[in-house]
Amino acid sequence: MTDGASHPPGDREDGVVELALERLGAADPLASRGALPAGEEEETLLRLYTETLGALPYALAPLAPPPALKGRLFAVLAGDETQEVSGLARRAALPSPPPSRTAAPAPPGSFPVPAPSRWPLRLAAALAVALLGASGWLFLENQEQRADLVRLDLEARRLAGALEEVGAARANVALLTSPGVEFCPLRPGAGGPLAASGMLFVAADHQHWYLAVHGLQACPQGRHYQLWFHTAEGTVAAGAFDPRPGERVELHSPTMPTGTRAVSVTLEPATGATAPSGPQILYGEALTRLL
């Protein structure tokens, strides 16, 4: 990200910083080494600055990828491999060059001999055709088997996803019915629609929690809903979501900040917010023991 600016010879650390930033712009950010002297100290510093840059996105709110994205990724992977195999299969199925049909000239002075019978040639041609046919059939069969494998793989992943959801649902039911579970209703805040509501359930360990939210409108472009836990030390972002209008949203996690005394949902820029800044959509603070 620099423009090749020079730096004082004695100030090696500044040079390393510039190099670390410069490498960000390279096609392979870790391959380019620039003109830095290859000293051990500089190498270590470069690594530290590279890791510092790599840590920056940790400040952003993580976003859950839609479940279909993982399936798409692995479908592409499986597809690539299939194509590779298909290419090999295609190459293997190419007919071999026909044998040379040039007859050796008859030695001078020899007796004329009768023309050789054509049946071996015909037999060879028939065999070649049969072989080609068999190769083609095997190739198609192979393609179908590969496609079946991809389908099975995707099916297995869908099943695994469903099992994971069932497992999560069971865990939530266990939480809701556990002794000492507490709940906290979330009511519309000043900036939220009156139809919006939510219910937070917290296990007795004050760590596991489950939140269901209803009646939210779609987020405006470039914004998303952000869940916050309020503690004595400040607010902690606990997840972002972008539901369809009226869609029920469920969130849960095995961890909750110590000393959480209230919870809120605000509308924030999708680029991330470090503290609640947008309109408050939902808010709740009183935990009541359920069981």
Place this chain on the structure above:
Amino acid sequence: MPRLEVTGSLRTLDDAALVRRAADRHADALAELYDRFAPLLLGLAARILGPGAEAEDVVQEAFLQVWNQARGYDPGRASVSTWLVLIARSRAIDRLRSRRSSERLAVAVAAQTAARHTSPRGLETVSFRERRERVRHELEALPAEQRQVLELAFYGGLTQTEIAAQTGIPLGTVKTRTLLAMRKLRKALRDDVRELL
């Protein structure tokens, strides 16, 4: 063909071990890496490109690149986390530049096809969350003008000359602010960085 056998112990493997396993064409290792890092990378891509289909494409491309280049991964140059972040960032910045050059049409299309995100199921691990709080805290502790140049460089993909032109700040000042911000962050995040090494 990727190997797809399921192993129960992948969650106990560290990131570098997963990359080595992915290099041996074990797709389950890539799946575990995806589960660990996809939310981080999607957050990064969405920060650069805005949320939506384009950011998701970046995540998919990044993991395909990881699959294809896992053999070339050198743990001596960067942690797996940083390697993944830099790959995804590079892909997202490429798209951002392409978008800038093809005016706003692409933005409109991306906005129409914006995907909906549901909340992370498990949100994030405790260590991930703690790191996030620390990095966020240290970034907030930077003077606003230093944070601005750093973010324009990292998330905007701008060179220092471009930052100077865009903000009207003299180039020398941009460089000084960037250096100061980087030095402070390296010192402030030294424990986190050591964890990654």
